[in-house]
Amino acid sequence: MTQIKSGDTVKVHYTGTLEDGSQFDSSVGSDPLEFTIGTGQLIAGFENCVLGMTPGEKKTVTIPPEEAYGEIREELILEIDKNQLPADAEPKVGLMLQAQQQNGSQIHLMITDVAETTVTVDANPPLAGKTLTFEIELLEVA
Numbered sequence: 364m365t366q367i368k369s370g371d372t373v374k375v376h377y378t379g380t381l382e383d384g385s386q387f388d389s390s391v392g393s394d395p396l397e398f399t400i401g402t403g404q405l406i407a408g409f410e411n412c413v414l415g416m417t418p419g420e421k422k423t424v425t426i427p428p429e430e431a432y433g434e435i436r437e438e439l440i441l442e443i444d445k446n447q448l449p450a451d452a453e454p455k456v457g458l459m460l461q462a463q464q465q466n467g468s469q470i471h472l473m474i475t476d477v478a479e480t481t482v483t484v485d486a487n488p489p490l491a492g493k494t495l496t497f498e499i500e501l502l503e504v505a
Contacts, residue, residue: 365504367416369401372505375413378498387490395502406431409497416501426495435492440475440485454482462486 367373374397378389390396398404400413408430416422428434445454452460460472476483 372399374502376500380496421500432488432490439487
């Protein structure tokens with residue numbers, strides 16, 4: 364059987380869980396995930412785990428934060444004045460916002476605390492700082 368190598372386009376089914384066992388994502392029951400190994404489409408740890416697999420193979424892997432979404436970066440947690448929020452935004456913990464950076468790119472922010480005149484927003488990826496476990500089934504080389 365063919366072992367997967369960098370440059371191969373593959374289709375996989377996966378289920379991702381956190382250390383407490385809660386599921387954060389899955390392709391099971393929908394279309395499989397198709398990607399090309401080595402192009403940086405996915406987190407490095409996931410791509411590396413698929414390398415060497417053969418079609419039909421299943422495995423469970425644990426990926427540390429540094430091979431997933433990185434550690435939490437404190438400089439991405441900011442306190443801002445409520446008047447900087449969009450006029451129609453009702454500030455509450457868990458609300459997701461988008462902001463435009465100086466270079467024009469969009470970033471996602473989540474409100475993590477609401478005070479009288481300020482809110483705390485976190486621009487870290489939601490899975491930053493977390494160890495991820497994936498059940499992966501390699502379906503085929505596309």
